[in-house]
Amino acid sequence: MGAKTGFLVYADGDVPGLLREVGTADLERTAGMMRRLYPGWEIEESKGSNLWSGVYPPEGTAYAASWPGVEVVGDQRVMIDAPSELPEHLVAASAGRRLVLHAMHSVVDWLAFAVWEDGRLVRSLSLSPDSGVIENIGEPLPFELPYWAGDRPADVIPWPDEDEEPYPLPFHPLELGEDALRALCGFVREGRPEPDDIDAGTIRLHGFRVRDPHGPDPAEREAAL
Template sequence: MRGLGHVGQIGWEIEECEGSDLYDGVYPPKGTAYAASWPGVDVIGDQRVMIDAPSQLPEHLVAASAGRRLVLHAMHSVVDWLAFAVWEDGGLVRSLSLSPDSGIIENIGEPLPFELPYWAGDRPADIVPWPGEEEEPYALPFHPLDLGEDALRALCGFIQEGRPEPDDVGAETIELYGFHVWDPQGPDSAEQEAELRRVVAAMPSPRVYTLGPDGALVERDSL
């Protein structure tokens, strides 16, 4: 299938590809979107909407939700980043984006009910320090990924990690269609791959650590 745009720009090319499910398809590869539609519910998974400031979601996407609720939810476990937002009939009700490195990137609107225990200090982050390192306070009053799972359950009805509850949707049973999406005016895949190789080649050699006799991390080359 080829045709008009997606979550990006009108005129982008679309080609159908292998699909996924709601559990595995929440973080598609770059250039791929997973989507499905049922009466009253549309689902789209695409890295292009994983933006630091959810309130800056392109206007045409917000406009497409007129008369309905629009939810954006994004997490990245490597940097403990969470972002979510809710629009009602095109109007932004709540937006939150935060990570321990960047702090609170965006905080618009009143916290939603599932957030309240976190802001009240009832769900502090439980962080285990590296061996040999002193435990330091976590940079945020709670762990963003813990809040992210509760946000996912409250707003979308399923979770990615943690103990499922009886009312949770079985995300692995929800099939999504797959689409390759690209800008015909942008660099082709070969150019992107070549650029990636250039970046990797310019990186310094990896530093490998092991545990020393006292339990501290020691760079392997220095042993």
């Protein structure tokens, strides 16, 4: 498994149902949403993407779309260890709505997802084999239950010539991550699509270069790295 994600969805109800009905996102409407979510930041239009590949944009880029009833923003900046620490203004923007955060990184088998209802955090989970369970807030959602019950054990076998310990988690975070993505947003990044899955590759997202004028210059940060 090699999927990476880092995105938010704001919705007036069930995200998969709303995304099934979207058409072309209006650029001016989407740019207005970006200005609200990135107050005081420098925002410049750039090449866009789609919902399937745009959920993990390059650093410094955001892929976004705003439709009546549902909005999507992909940005690596939301890939935080503890989703409950999502910046307050991003949570406040979900007043009266549902907010979904989904983030995973295949290199370290890390998964984080969270759901807010009308600004109230109802579920947050973040875990990886190296760090264990980083955050676990609220009751598990229905799609999680087989994993916690031991019905979806991690299918990770150590190399026979290496003295490796068993996989340190009872299930593989990326497998749960794909089920979370399907249940919360209606599509998957890897694995076999199901008949009811959204064709995320057909949903276009606008592209934006975003920079915090008070943050480090991207070129300087890259040079330092």
